[in-house]
Amino acid sequence: MALAQQVQLQRDPGARADLVRRVTGSPALRLVGRRLLTAIPVLLGVTLLTFVVMNLIPGNPARLILGINATPGQIAQVDHQLGLDHPFWDRYWIWLDGLLHGDLGIAYSNRQSVNSDLAQFLPTTCWLLLYALVVSLGLGIGVAMLAARKPNGLADRLSLAVSMLGLSVAPYVLALVLIWVFAVKIQWFPAISNSLGSNPLTAIRALTLPAASIGFPLFAIYSRLLRADIVEQMQREDYIVTAKAKGLKPWRVLVVHATRNSMFTLITLVALNLGTLIGAVAIIEPIFSLPGIGAELISAININDLPLVEGIVVVFALVTVAGNLIADLMYAVLDPRIRYGRSAS
């Protein structure tokens, strides 16, 4: 805030009240508030469901920690330390209380805090997701525009073929093919990457094949969907005719007008696909030996490590909720007519 404004606010209580009114009345902020409120039951539901499922899996965590030779007394002691001797609802409340205080508990498998585990493994997954998302979106939008420029033309047909391939191949199959071609045969990228290293180029090399495995199917979906939307806009909308009549160049009409107005569906899809994207890392990370939370999640489930599973699930849920919130905000950015909480004019 500019200094002059601050001084004005200090002198004039009415101006301060007006600012508060404007801030609280901001559609975007109200949207954020509403979404955050909606996220609470979502997070509660997801964590409770995970808690129930993990408790149904046979196996005593205390025995996992202590080993098979542990005496009943030792097991009871660890049960007590971990709060496992409490009733189900008490345990869930204790965990929830910890979550509210920023403490996700201690992982059974390595006896480290879940917070530190997440701090260790989350960056790899975040970079991987970001890479996959940026590449799939970038390529998807570019190819969609190329294809929509001349429907049924060469670029359109070629993109259709590539997209069909992307839609037909499962990410883990694609991962193996990519490894075979780009790691084994031409050796451009590594087949396994147990660490990303400190050099950004090394990290990019390590993440390229995993990101392509996750991103290629998404690219296929995004490009087909966006292409169809752009074509529809170009052929049917009056504002396109107006733009053309004004003498704008075809590329400008396509990029600035048609593509921009076709983005809504794409944004919705990206937001909805976040869950799928996150799920894919759990499969792809182990294939490339990437030390991310997807691989950790699989290991944690295998050894019934409830605190770690819950911690990772919370992160996944938060990312999904945040992704959907960002999508909602982007609608408003793209179309100023949209006023959340008010009737659209």
Next chain:
Amino acid sequence: MRTACLAGAVAIVLTAAACSSGGGSSSSTSTSAGATSSSSASPVSTGAAKAGGSITVLEGKGFSGDWPLGLDPATNTTGSADQDYYNAVFGQLFELGTNGKQIPDLATGYKYSNGNKTVTIDLRPNVKFSDGSALTASVVAWNWTRDLESSCTCAPSWTIARANAKVTTSAPAAGVIKVLGPLTIEVNLTAPNGAFINTMYDTIPNWIISEQSFKSMGETAFAKLPVGAGPFIMTSDSFSNEITMKKNPTYWDQPLPYLDGITFKSVSGDEAAYEAMLAGEGQVYIDMSTPQLLTEAAQKFNVITQLGTSPYDLQLNTAVPPFNNPRAREAIYAMTDFGPILQHIFKNAYPTAEGFTGPGGICYQQNVPGYQGYNPTLAKQLVAASGLDKSVIQFGTISSSPVAAETVQALSQEWAVFGVKTSQHSYNLNALIAAFLASGGKSWQAMIQTAGAYDPAGGVGVGFRFGSLSPFSGVHDPKLDSMLAAAAASSSLSARCPIYNQAAEYIAKNYYGPFYFSFAPANVAVKGVAGPGLTSALPAVAVAPAVLWEDVYNNPATS
């Protein structure tokens, strides 16, 4: 022995004497190697060994590629699955070499006395941990006391008196572990055990940690970067992901190790490891078992199938229906034709087994007299008579083993021909333990597992799967227990093996559980990388053999 093997003719004679002394497969009651040599049937004799270079070793997730708690032997519940790292950092008191030859490493010899209730071990002089502290008998005593107090699955199962007889993890009673001198230590058992040294292989008492570093670093930090007297020093450790090691410049057996460094990387499985090797990102993969990949890998790399010691068997829970009925158990024997399974699924890579011994272990007996083989006519009668076709068999195994999973699938299909239905369950390790322990051991019916070890008295040996006291056994037969105890008591193989043979016959006669094939995984190495366990077979102590990393070298000129 490594150094001595490099020497000339005189040294070779001396080394041969040292190498042949004692050993697990001999019947001698004592052994003593020279203070200046240990070593193996090393590749040195090929003349290709070369100092320098480093390698990347790939280890599969779900077994050796997991070390979530770090590498303190007394607290790591993953146990001997992590033997590669332990052996590289800690070395071993005794190593198991080619053809079961015992190699004194940090120890130089041992002696049984007091009717095999007392074992005296001599340590190698002038051995120092990489932190500079000395390896002495008192350090070993501190290690063993700590091991015995551990509640970990990996804790040694020595029959000793405890300070509190009712608590299995209480400290050893006074006099159980005695320090007789700076380099001499004694263990006093409550029951004769002539297999004591054999049962040390691949168990935590064989890996000695530095007491000084442990106390100065604390348990958590030590588990992250443990300190030992082995050929390598750990320089970084990202749990269950990656470990880097460098050559230990103060290693007792100079000029070993050959390699300047080893990086261990955890990979998701056989396929990922194979492709990483093809891409040049790994030089060794430990424990490959996928049959199709083994065939393919053999065309490009050195693939050495180890000598199995732990045959796959079908554990039957004799405490609950339907297998508390001997006719139902006999039916299982009679309706299983394992030959086609072995041929079509496992490409005849493993020898068939009828007992708990394998070709890599002691007292190997492939065929057991009186073993009920495949007999479809008899099987139909027995299935009908026992009512086996009227229930669904709960059939389980561990999920991390593709071999076990394929075996369960194949057997279920064979039995279906006789009208026997199965419900297949694939457990992770924790769930498998829970399944065995649930309802006092009475909730499971049949499990595919491995039973056996280099010495049946040790590791996941016959007692683990067929002894009354084991929570992982479906058999509770005092007569079998006493047979196994008698076999373990003697230090003479000529006395022990006949008893094990009788035990195998007894198991077959009572249809306690059929055996199928003697499995051992293979190690894969790129051409030029060689060493015991990589280019020459070693006995698998429990499931996989312990590669002798100090003898491994990388000489691309020989590829």
